[in-house]
Amino acid sequence: MTTATNKPISVPGASHAALPSPDLWAPAAVGEKPLVWINGRMVPKSQAAVNVYDHGLLYGDGVFEGIRVYKGKIFLSKQHMERLWKSAERIRLKIPITKDEMVAVQRACIEANGLSDGYIRLIVTRGVGSLGLHPFRCPVPGIICVADQIALYPPEMYEKGMRVVVAKRPRVSIEALDPRVKSLNYLNNIMAKVEAIDAGCLEVIMLNDKGWVSECSGDNIFIVKNGVLYTPPSDAGILEGITRQFVIDRLCPDCNVKIEEKMMRIEEVLEADEVFLTGSAAEIIAVTSIEKDGKTHTITDGEGEVTKKLRTRFREIVTSDSVPEA
Secondary structure, X not given: OOOOOOOOOOOOOOOHHHOOOOOOOOOOOOOOOOEEXXXXXXXXXXXXXXXXXXXXXXXXXXXXXXXXXXXXXXXXXXXXXXXXXXXXXXXXXXXXXXXXXXXXXXXXXXXXXXXOOEEEEEEEEOOEOOOOOOXXXXXXXXXEEEEEOOOOOOOOHHHHOEEEEEOOOOOOOOOOOOXXXXXXXXXXXXHHHHHXXXXXXXXXXXXXXXXXXXXXXOOEEEEEEOOEEEEOOHHHOOOOOHHHHHHHHHHHHHHOOOEEEOOOOHHHHHOOOEEEEEEOOOEEEEEEEEEEOOEEEEOOOOOOHHHHHHHHHHHHHHOOOOOOOO
16 A cells, blocks of 8 residues: 655656655555655645645646546657646746656656546646745746546536537637646636536637637637538637647548638537537537527537547547557
């Protein structure tokens, strides 16, 4: 059985000199899980804590990745690491370990929690500083890795599809905050999500400040029209999703589906033959109806043909013996 200690956990290839440890950790209950990696130590969830002066907590100053684990493999790990590093660079946050060391931390969490299929939340905070905004007075960034389970939507929605609404709140503009940065400040997304919850559903379509379709609160969006798949480009103000790119690069060629990136108005989405959403946590899920200004627009009465083909192929890949990590 695994316990937490006051000694740093040894991870092959990881440099713990770069990972500061808290001054005090209480002993862990034997066998308590999930175990969480925080700044060089593996501790139970009940004891996982951050310093109240960490700017990740005070200001949402940091970056993160949500990553899937299938059959013990870190799905598209290389792409997630590249995006994490790019996000950090864009906010001038220097991650204190290498990409290989970060992967080693994730593998340690997978092993410690006995996961075969699950979800990783990888977080890099600005680190402990003062109560002021100054980010460069936080000398060492914090690193947190959680390996657990996640279920964004009920299983039946993957067969029957889901209802979404169009948010009145726009997506934050590219000029204000580059949406390619997967930052710890998700308030724009959260307030849009509240609109969905108030409307009795679980997801919302967000438009950018110029009225173009952008993305959802936590997912990218695709539409099918006359057999062709369309999705908003980066210029629409989207997070460049890893699963979104996997649909474009792998699933569409595998399924002989034509794909185009295209700026879209919401009317094009409402008139689509099929609509589906993608994300690391969501995977691929169909949208059957969309509510806008109190009016419901029916898209399909279930999962469309193209959506089903792509989702079936996705599940074949992630349940195979060759889950891609690159």
